[in-house]
Amino acid sequence: MFIVFEGIDGSGKTTQSKLLAEKLNAFWTYEPSDSEIGRFIREILSGNVKVDNKTLALLFAADRVEHTKLIKEELKKRAVVCDRYLYSSIAYQSVAGVDENFIKSINRYALEPDIVFLLVVDIETALKRVKTKDIFEKKDFLEKVQNKYLELAEEYNFIVIDTTKKSVKVVHEEILNYLKSLKIM
Ligand code: TYD
Numbered sequence: 001m002f003i004v005f006e007g008i009d010g011s012g013k014t015t016q017s018k019l020l021a022e023k024l025n026a027f028w029t030y031e032p033s034d035s036e037i038g039r040f041i042r043e044i045l046s047g048n049v050k051v052d053n054k055t056l057a058l059l060f061a062a063d064r065v066e067h068t069k070l071i072k073e074e075l076k077k078r079a080v081v082c083d084r085y086l087y088s089s090i091a092y093q094s095v096a097g098v099d100e101n102f103i104k105s106i107n108r109y110a111l112e113p114d115i116v117f118l119l120v121v122d123i124e125t126a127l128k129r130v131k132t133k134d135i136f137e138k139k140d141f142l143e144k145v146q147n148k149y150l151e152l153a154e155e156y157n158f159i160v161i162d163t164t165k166k167s168v169k170v171v172h173e174e175i176l177n178y179l180k181s182l183k184i185m
Contacts, residue, residue: 010126
């Protein structure tokens with residue numbers, strides 16, 4: 001079982017993905033990953049290194065190729081819960097101006113998740129929740145990313161959960177109830 005959490009920063013996906021991983025005794029992981037490529041990506045996100053948006057898309061795809069090997073190994077043993085995956089690239093990099101078909105083609109080797117939870121949130125609430133800011137954390141940009149995610153939700157059948165004004169516990173329960181309804185738990 002490969003479960004992915006997506007959403008803009010401040011949507012609650014890190015907290016919720018960790019809670020679910022604990023509950024399922026699953027392996028919890030995230031992107032950008034801890035690889036050398038992931039570390040380089042973080043340098044770019046913090047604004048210390050500047051590259052073309054297409055280069056950044058290629059780096060995310062490269063990081064994902066390496067990370068997917070680890071995910072596949074873990075999936076042999078247990079469920080995997082991943083904080084951000086392919087759809088982060090489609091949403092963020094396309095809003096940043098990179099051609100969507102190019103993004104999809106360089107991510108051809110990504111795994112298809114069994115379930116994708118998209119956590120959505122009111123943008124003001126999201127901005128209040130995030131502490132460290134990266135190059136993408138601007139209101140207008142995040143608004144466009146969230147709208148793009150909602151478009152992708154239709155295309156890929158995400159489970160959309162609005163976390164605005166909801167406690168961590170309530171959202172966690174909604175997620176568990178959904179998995180129970182699918183007889184996954
Ligand atoms: P984030 O999950 O916020 O990492 P951190 O744990 O450092 O807070 O991801 C960092 C940023 O990277 C976030 O703004 C979204 C962006 N991102 C992309 O643009 N494309 C991608 O493919 C991924 C995985 C992340």
